[in-house]
Amino acid sequence: MGRAEQDTGCIRVRILLKIPAVTDPGISGRGESVLKVMLRRAEYECSTLKPLIFELLDGLAGDRIGKAGRVLIKPNLLAPATPDKAMLTHPLIVRAAAEYVLRKGGIPLIADSPAMGTFDRVMKESGIREALKGLDVECREFKRSVAIDVGPPFNRIEIAEDVMRADVVLNLPKLKTHTQMLLTLGVKNLFGCIVGLRKPEWHFRTGVDREMFARLLVRICRAIGPSVTLLDGILAMEGQGPGKSGLPRRLGLLLAGTDPVAVDMTVCRMLGLDPMSLLTNRMAAETGTAPPDIRVDGELQVIENFLLPEITPLVFGPKSLHGFMRRHLVQRPLCDDALCRLCGECWKYCPAGAIKAVNKKVRFDYDACIRCYCCIEVCPHGALRAAETVYGKVARKLLKRHED
Numbered sequence: 001m002g003r004a005e006q007d008t009g010c011i012r013v014r015i016l017l018k019i020p021a022v023t024d025p026g027i028s029g030r031g032e033s034v035l036k037v038m039l040r041r042a043e044y045e046c047s048t049l050k051p052l053i054f055e056l057l058d059g060l061a062g063d064r065i066g067k068a069g070r071v072l073i074k075p076n077l078l079a080p081a082t083p084d085k086a087m088l089t090h091p092l093i094v095r096a097a098a099e100y101v102l103r104k105g106g107i108p109l110i111a112d113s114p115a116m117g118t119f120d121r122v123m124k125e126s127g128i129r130e131a132l133k134g135l136d137v138e139c140r141e142f143k144r145s146v147a148i149d150v151g152p153p154f155n156r157i158e159i160a161e162d163v164m165r166a167d168v169v170l171n172l173p174k175l176k177t178h179t180q181m182l183l184t185l186g187v188k189n190l191f192g193c194i195v196g197l198r199k200p201e202w203h204f205r206t207g208v209d210r211e212m213f214a215r216l217l218v219r220i221c222r223a224i225g226p227s228v229t230l231l232d233g234i235l236a237m238e239g240q241g242p243g244k245s246g247l248p249r250r251l252g253l254l255l256a257g258t259d260p261v262a263v264d265m266t267v268c269r270m271l272g273l274d275p276m277s278l279l280t281n282r283m284a285a286e287t288g289t290a291p292p293d294i295r296v297d298g299e300l301q302v303i304e305n306f307l308l309p310e311i312t313p314l315v316f317g318p319k320s321l322h323g324f325m326r327r328h329l330v331q332r333p334l335c336d337d338a339l340c341r342l343c344g345e346c347w348k349y350c351p352a353g354a355i356k357a358v359n360k361k362v363r364f365d366y367d368a369c370i371r372c373y374c375c376i377e378v379c380p381h382g383a384l385r386a387a388e389t390v391y392g393k394v395a396r397k398l399l400k401r402h403e404d
Helices: 003-007 046-067 091-103 119-126 161-165 186-193 198-206 210-224 260-270 279-286 319-328 345-349 374-378 390-403
Strands: 010-013 035-041 070-075 107-112 138-141 145-149 156-160 168-172 174-178 182-184 228-239 246-257 294-297 306-309 332-335 355-358 361-364 384-387
Touching: 035 046, 035 260, 046 091, 046 168, 046 228, 046 246, 070 091, 070 161, 070 186, 091 107, 091 168, 091 228, 107 161, 119 138, 145 161, 156 161, 156 210, 161 210, 168 186, 174 246, 174 306, 182 186, 182 260, 182 306, 186 210, 186 228, 186 260, 186 279, 198 210, 198 374, 210 260, 210 279, 228 260, 246 260, 246 306, 260 279, 260 294, 332 361, 345 355, 345 374, 374 384
Parallel strands: 035 294, 070 107, 070 168, 107 138, 168 228, 174 228, 228 306
Antiparallel strands: 010 306, 035 246, 145 156, 174 182, 228 246, 332 384, 355 361
16 A cells, blocks of 8 residues: 555555356345346446436336335435535436336435435535426425334334335435445445434444444344335445545446345445445344345446545454543544635534534544544535544554464
């Protein structure tokens, strides 16, 4: 890894071998012997994209959508951003999904709960509002929730009522990196069905335990049970995503499947990652809800040199030193004062109340910071990033050498 990549807190992934189309036959699943993931080359050209999306939806859930009444379309609408930033599901994909539902006789509702900015602003700036002109489609922000029992340790979770009342859910995630969870794909996209400030509340409740948060994401995903996950990987995001600190990367790919975990596992294979390195996949496997076998319909290509955020341990070494290490040694959010405009979005959204403006600069209380990196997600200026301290790098290497 070169100095530039170290400074951005990212690592490059390169794989040399072609990946087989059938993967992970040993993972215990939910009863299906084989789950299909459809993979196609694609570009943002309406004349070719629309029939391609119709083909994917027909092949996976056409009959079910045709019999449905209310169809909830859940894109990734994280924050206001234009399509070239690769932050949100592209407007042409949202339109094609809505057109398909209308053609099948369904009633489409496009909805999400943005982390930053108003829903109307996100719809306008993203180009989705313009793309939907002429279609009889309702668009609105999630407002009301219903309590759903997802089992221990979380038990009853408040999930958007529009989602749980829908006959069919179409999950339209974006292929992006994620500073806390490595990647945000099909499973993670459904966290947007948690309404408003309940999202940072759950970040705070799961604290620094990434595995616990991943388990929560899997439970939410299974409670919603989307009929199709159609992932926008045409213009993806690498680097320190999922917000404006990330870097657009053209991959020219669409992936679709009936199981979000199967789609996410396939993406990991494409990026040269062990699928179990993505915590949501591993938590699904540990709870017996991962697919036992995946068949890829299409050419499973190798994506070389994809820039991933470097995910370092939040605690390591003797438990008696964990408190000190969290304060001084582990990865933490940092602010580039030259880019920061003191807009206040980071400290308004921080679930731990760990951010303040001091002497016209953003300052972090690392004792209170839970390392959820919500601040990086919502920063509209790309001023925040995650970085490990110099002392932390040295201490972790020394401890690993001692353990070896």
